[in-house]
Amino acid sequence: MNMLMQLVFALLIICFLPLMSATVVQDFNHVERCKDSLYMGTPPRGIVDTNLKKICQRYADKPRYVTLYDPHKRIPVYSAYTFKKTEGDRRVDYPWMYEPQLAEVDGNGNMLPFPTGYLHMKFEDSQAVLDDYSDVVLYERGHLNPDQHQSTPHDRAATYTLTNVVPEIREFNIGPWREYEERIRVRLNNFCRGTAYIVTGVTTRGNMIRRNNQDRVAIPEDVWSAYCCTDYDRNAPHDVRIRFPSHAALAKNAKESNSVHEMPVQELEIFLKNNMDVDQNLQLFYDNCISPSPLPLYLQHTI
Template sequence: MTIASVVLDFNHIERCKDSLYMGTPPRGIIETGLKKICQRYADKPRFVTLYDSRKRIPVYSAYTFKKTEGDRRVDYPWMYEPQLAEIDGNGNMLPFPTGYLHMKFEDSQAVLDDYSDVVLYERGHLNPDQHQSTPHDRAATYTLTNVVPQIREFNIGPWREYEERIRVRLNNFCRGVAFIVTGVTTRGNMIRRNNQDRVAIPEDLWSAYCCTDYDRNAPHDVRIRFPSHAAMAKNAKEGNSVHEMPVQELEILLKNSMDVDQNLQIFYDNCISPSPLPMYLQHTI
C-alpha cells in the first residue's frame, strides 16, 4: 500500500520529520502556494517534498541516506499524488493507471505524457533510488512529485557521478544518520504540451548533506567535507560539471536564484552539532 500525504506542516504527520535534520525543514524558502508532501509508502514515511503545483516540479526533496551497494535499480511503477488534485482524501499515492484520464489531476502536477515526447529530458530523481536500500524505500522515490526534467547528458553523466560519489563517501565515512536535501532553481523555461506550459525545466540542481557523526580519522580531503557539504550544477548539455562547496556558499548562491529570504538556512544551526533546540522551537517538534 502506497500512501502520501499533503500536509500543512511536515511535523503534523508522525515520523515525517525524521527525514529532516533536527526535525527542521530548510528555513527561509518563501512557501506561498507550495505544497508540503509527506511521502509515505507501506504505512511508513519515507521522505518529504516541497512541491510547486504551478510549475509542476518539486522545489526540493529531503531524505535520510541509507547505506547501499548502489546496485542497479529495479523497475518500479511511476506514481502520482491524488491529493494535490483533491481527488480523494485518503492519502493514497497511486501508480498511473493504464489508459487513465489526465484531465482529473494534470492541472496540479506532472503526468507521464509531459515526459513522453521530450527527447532532450529525462525524469531525474531528487531523492535517487541509489541512496535508498530497501525495496520499499526505493519504490517510494518513483513518484513524479520527486522528479524534474533533467537534460539527458547531465542526468546520466555529471549528476549521476556526483550521486555515486556521495553514496560512497557517506557509506564509508558517515557513522550516524546522513540527512540530504536536493532541490532546483528555475528561470522560466518550460516543457510544453498541446501548446501549453506544463513542467518547469530546472536551471540548476543543488544538493547538501549533513552528518554530524562521522569518521574523525578519515583522510583530510574527506574530513573537510564533514559534517556538511554541498554541490551545484547547471542542468545543461555542456558546462554541466558539478561544483562541490560548503553549504553556506551554496546558500549564498541560492539567495540569488531562488524565491528565498536572507535567513535561508538549509540545515538547522548549520549542521554544526546536535545541540538541543531552543525553547521557542520546542513546540514545532
C-alpha cells in the same frame, strides 16, 4: 441545529482539512515520522512562496521522505531524505506514481501507480503526468531523492513518483550528476557513522516543457544538493574530513559546462539567495548542521 452552529461546524471542518490529509500537509510535523527525514525535524527555512505544497511522501502506508512541491511549475523545489547505506545498484522495474493528495483530500495518503487508462484532468492540473515526459527527447526524469541512496525495496519504489523528479538534460543526468550521486553514496557509506540527511533541489528561470501548446513542466536551470552528518569518522583522510559534518554541490542542468562543483553549504545558500524565491534567512539545515564537539577527557567523568 441553528445557523450559527452550522457556521461554526463548517469552519471547524475547514480548519482541520489539512490535518485530515495524510500526505499534503501544512507542516511536515503533522504526519507521524514525516519529520524524521529532516535534520533535527526542521525543514529548510526562508523559502517565501506560500503556494508550494508540503508532501509527506508515503508508500505502503509509511512516510518515506518529504518534498516541497510547486503545483504551478509541476516540479519539486526540493526533496529531503535520509541516506540509507546501499551497494548502489539501480532498479528500473518500479512503476511510476503520482500524488492523489495534490488534487483531492481523501484516501490513505499513499502515492499511487499511474493507471493504464484515463487519469482525471484534476490530477493533470495539479502535477506532472507521464504524457508530459513521453515525447521529450532532450530531457529525462531526474530523481532528486535517487533510488541508489535508498536500500529497502519500498524506500526505493517510493522515489519513483513524478513529484520527486525534474526534467534533466540526458547528458547531465547520466553523466556528471549520476557520478556525483555515486561519490556521495560512497562517502556517506564509508565515513558517516550516524544518520545522513540530504536535501536536493533546483532553481528555475522560466523555461518550460510544453504539451498541447500549454506550459506544463518547468525545466531546472541548476540542480543543487547538500548533506548533513554530525556523527562521522574523525579519523578519515583530511580531504574527506573537511567535507563533514556538511557539504554541498551545484551544477548546471545543461548538455555542456555541466560539471558538479562541491562547496560549503553556506556558499550554496548564498547562491540560492540570489537565484530562488527565498529571504535572507535561508538555512538548509537547522543551526547550520553544527557538529557537537566531543567533551575533553577530563570532563567526561562529569556526565
